[in-house]
Amino acid sequence: MNLTESLLHALKAHGARQIFGIPGDFALPYFRIIEKSAILPLYTLSHEPGVGFAADACGRISGGLGVAAVTYGAGAFNMVNAVASAYAEKSPLVVLSGGPGKGESQSGLLLHHQAKTLDSQFQIYKEITCDQVRLDDAERAPADIARALANCLRHSQPVYIEIPRDMVAEPCLPVTAQAALAVDPDALDACVTDILQRLAQASAPVLMAGVEVRRFGLEAKVAELSSRLALPVVTSFMGVGLLAQTEAPLVGTYLGVAGLPEVTQLVENSDGLFLLGVIVSDTNFAVSEKKIDLRKTIRALAGQVTMGYHTYSHIPLAALVDHLLLRVPATDKKFSVKHQSYPHGLVADAASITPTDIATAVNDLMARHGKLPIASDMGDCLFTALDIEHTALIAPGYYATMGFGVPAGLGLQAATGERPLILVGDGAFQMTGWELGNCRRYGWDPIVLLFNNASWEMLRTFQPESGFNDLDHWGFAEMAAGMGGDGVRVNTRAELKAALDKAIATRGRFQLIDITIPRGVLSETLSRFVAGVKRLSTPQ
Ligand SMILES: Cc1ncc(Cc2csc(CCOP(=O)(O)OP(=O)(O)O)c2C)c(N)n1
Numbered sequence: 001m002n003l004t005e006s007l008l009h010a011l012k013a014h015g016a017r018q019i020f021g022i023p024g025d026f027a028l029p030y031f032r033i034i035e036k037s038a039i040l041p042l043y044t045l046s047h048e049p050g051v052g053f054a055a056d057a058c059g060r061i062s063g064g065l066g067v068a069a070v071t072y073g074a075g076a077f078n079m080v081n082a083v084a085s086a087y088a089e090k091s092p093l094v095v096l097s098g099g100p101g102k103g104e105s106q107s108g109l110l111l112h113h114q115a116k117t118l119d120s121q122f123q124i125y126k127e128i129t130c131d132q133v134r135l136d137d138a139e140r141a142p143a144d145i146a147r148a149l150a151n152c153l154r155h156s157q158p159v160y161i162e163i164p165r166d167m168v169a170e171p172c173l174p175v176t177a178q179a180a181l182a183v184d185p186d187a188l189d190a191c192v193t194d195i196l197q198r199l200a201q202a203s204a205p206v207l208m209a210g211v212e213v214r215r216f217g218l219e220a221k222v223a224e225l226s227s228r229l230a231l232p233v234v235t236s237f238m239g240v241g242l243l244a245q246t247e248a249p250l251v252g253t254y255l256g257v258a259g260l261p262e263v264t265q266l267v268e269n270s271d272g273l274f275l276l277g278v279i280v281s282d283t284n285f286a287v288s289e290k291k292i293d294l295r296k297t298i299r300a301l302a303g304q305v306t307m308g309y310h311t312y313s314h315i316p317l318a319a320l321v322d323h324l325l326l327r328v329p330a331t332d333k334k335f336s337v338k339h340q341s342y343p344h345g346l347v348a349d350a351a352s353i354t355p356t357d358i359a360t361a362v363n364d365l366m367a368r369h370g371k372l373p374i375a376s377d378m379g380d381c382l383f384t385a386l387d388i389e390h391t392a393l394i395a396p397g398y399y400a401t402m403g404f405g406v407p408a409g410l411g412l413q414a415a416t417g418e419r420p421l422i423l424v425g426d427g428a429f430q431m432t433g434w435e436l437g438n439c440r441r442y443g444w445d446p447i448v449l450l451f452n453n454a455s456w457e458m459l460r461t462f463q464p465e466s467g468f469n470d471l472d473h474w475g476f477a478e479m480a481a482g483m484g485g486d487g488v489r490v491n492t493r494a495e496l497k498a499a500l501d502k503a504i505a506t507r508g509r510f511q512l513i514d515i516t517i518p519r520g521v522l523s524e525t526l527s528r529f530v531a532g533v534k535r536l537s538t539p540q
Pocket residue numbers: 378379380381400401402403424425426427428429451453455456457458459
């Protein structure tokens with residue numbers, strides 16, 4: 001077996017099911033082995049940001065590993081933003097990059113694609129990955145790969161693997177996976193006792209589920225635990241879509257002043273808030289109506305549990321949830337809660353379209369045809385997603401980069417085989433929407449809802465006086481046919497409903513619905529969010 005094959009087998013053994021990539025001369029040798037060995041299917045896209053977002057989506061939605069394969073320099077540097085997003089949002093992404101071989105590295109020449117030094121790329125990737133290895137020693141390679149992949153899954157964060165192009169075919173032993181780290185049973189039991197006592201003493205305990213619950217594949221267990229504990233559950237903004245396929249006593253999504261008042265009060269008046277895998281970020285908590293005193297919460301994140309002024313270290317989330325389930329007996333007592341309601345019954349008339357109409361039309365569609373998984377970009381489309389019936393949703397809810405939606409939708413379909421709904425604004429579509437041109441050769445057929453307000457509308461809401469947020473109307477619908485799909489422009493609610501009915505009935509070609517939204521018309525959630533931020537930032 002050669003070094004690349006050993007790496008590919010290890011990736012597969014650790015949960016990778018596909019590779020997204022774009023080659024270059026430093027990467028051609030290892031791409032050749034990917035193609036010839038067929039250990040993992042390879043999907044190439046058109047621009048490295050899309051490769052990173054698509055691979056990130058695969059890891060998120062499957063709970064395995066996403067794999068992004070690029071060339072040295074221009075390729076890897078092009079993908080930095082997507083990997084930074086994966087790092088911030090705790091996505092298990094493996095970055096493979098070709099690299100210079102030993103001889104050329106010692107030639108004394110400056111190499112093409114080199115930035116400052118030959119090591120610059122490795123150093124830059126140190127800032128956005130939790131582990132990095134350069135496979136320049138075939139003896140050491142199996143252990144290096146085992147450590148990097150174990151860390152990727154243990155921390156649910158990206159890792160960087162550089163493959164010098166003169167090493168790809170070196171004989172190499174298979175990789176033996178690292179053993180799971182031992183958890184101190186006494187510390188775990190003491191931690192669980194502490195948590196259960198605090199929850200029992202609270203008069204209004206609430207469980208907030210965050211992204212780590214999905215990243216570590218714990219949704220079903222958390223749903224069971226919340227029922228046993230009779231805890232109402234909310235998701236964080238980043239955790240939207242979590243627990244969608246479970247019987248969890250889910251009330252809704254916490255959004256502070258931008259959310260539904262009943263959810264906001266439930267969270268902010270709780271004297272026993274249990275944050276399970278929640279990233280304590282501004283997008284999750286900055287618009288709190290009432291400042292949440294984090295010292296009074298129970299926070300389990302990144303392998304630690306913090307309560308009051310003390311922290312239990314080395315308590316992985318999965319071990320914590322398993323031990324809680326061990327200590328809390330199953331009960332046949334059903335704990336149910338009133339779930340937030342979603343808009344239904346679009347009036348299909350000649351009125352212009354608002355983001356809430358889009359959510360209503362999607363809810364109607366899913367009621368008729370079953371739920372669709374959603375990949376959303378950043379922009380008002382993401383706020384609109386909060387008004388869509390609970391379904392699997394991947395989105396850059398914390399790092400908040402544009403460009404995620406379309407490539408992530410392609411990754412979602414590649415990883416699950418399910419037809420996704422993609423929500424994307426016109427600004428973000430201009431960045432990575434063109435990846436739709438790759439659908440035909442792979443048989444992907446997403447339904448793309450393009451929120452076209454001819455504007456960077458989110459920015460305009462915060463700075464209305466700036467004219468630079470005005471965009472032109474691009475003919476996105478006309479461009480779809482040239483990329484192998486079907487496109488239609490809709491201006492009224494009746495046209496929107498007809499376009500969705502046609503799209504859901506058409507398989508095998510992507511369906512792009514270019515939805516005209518009058519400039520300045522926002523989703524209700526974004527309107528509340530902006531009003532809340534302005535109110536909270538105005539000195540009282
Ligand atoms: C890669 C990147 N560059 C800039 C920005 C900054 C930004 C945040 S929101 C926004 C406007 C989005 O316009 P779009 O038409 O997509 O959506 P909408 O607001 O609903 O009209 C920008 C430019 C971000 N977040 N990511």
